[in-house]
Amino acid sequence: MIPVQPEELSALIDGELDPLRAAEVEMQIAADRELRVAFEALRDMDDRWRTAARAIAFVPEVRLPARAAWNGRFMALAVAIALVGVRVAVRVIDTTTVGFAFQMLVLAAVLAWIAWLERKDARRGINPVF
C-alpha cells in the first residue's frame, strides 16, 4: 500500500480522491493515530472556513445585452424586400432618372433604419435577464 501523502488528506476532505485511493487513505488514517489527529484537525478547520465563507454568498443582479438575433433577421428581410422592390420599380417605371432616384430613396431609408436600430440599441443599453 502506498503511504499517504500530506496533500491527499486535503484531497480526501474535498472528495477529490478516486474511490479506490480514498478507501486506502481512510484505512491508513484509521490505523495511524498521528495521521488521524492531523486529518481531524484539518477537517475541523475546513468546516469552520467553509461555514464562514458561505455566510457572504449573495446573488448579484446581472444584466446582459438584449438579444440581437431578431434585429439581424428583420434587417436582412428588410434589405431583401428593398432590393426586390427596387428591381421591380425600375422595370415598371422604365425611366432611368426616376429609377435612380427611387434607388437612392430606398438606400437612404435603409441607412436611416440601420442608424435608428443602432441608436435604439445604444439607448436601451443592457436588459435584465436574471
Place this chain on the structure above:
Amino acid sequence: MADTRAYERAVRPLLGQAGAYARAVLRSRPEAEDAVQQAALKGWERLGQYDATRPFKGWFFAILRNCCLDALRHAKASRTQRLDGIDPPAPDEPEVFDWQRLADGMARLSEPHREILQLKYFGELSYDEIAESLNIPKGTVMSRLHMARKALAMLVCKEDS
C-alpha cells in the same frame, strides 16, 4: 455553447458563489456586484472562445478573477477608496470565525496561496475548475491547496493563541 440562453442557464447557479468570491477579493459588496456584472458580460462576449470540453465554472471564474484583479489595480492606481461601499470591520467575537477573519487571514498569505483558497472556499470550485481557472495542472492544485491550508491554519492558530 453558442446559445445565449444556455449561457444564462449556466451562469445563473454560479452567481451566489461568484458574489461571495468577488466580495472576499474586493472586500466591498458594491464592487463585487460590479465585478460579477462585468464578468457575466465578458463571458457573454467571449462565448465563442469557450471550449465545451472544459469546466464552465472554471472558465467563468477565470474571467471573474481577471475582473476582480482589474478592479483592485484600478483602486490602487486611483489611490482612493469609496467609504460607503466598504464592508464594516468584523465585531470582536473571537469565538465566531466569521468570513472577515477568514478573508483577513487569506490576505496575509502569498498570492498563489491566497488565490487558491479564495477560489476553493468562496467560489467553491472543484480541483478541475481551479486548474482551469488558474491555468495550472490538477496535481499542482492539490499540493498548493494543501500548503495554503497549512499556512492559513498556522496564521489562525497564532492569532487565536
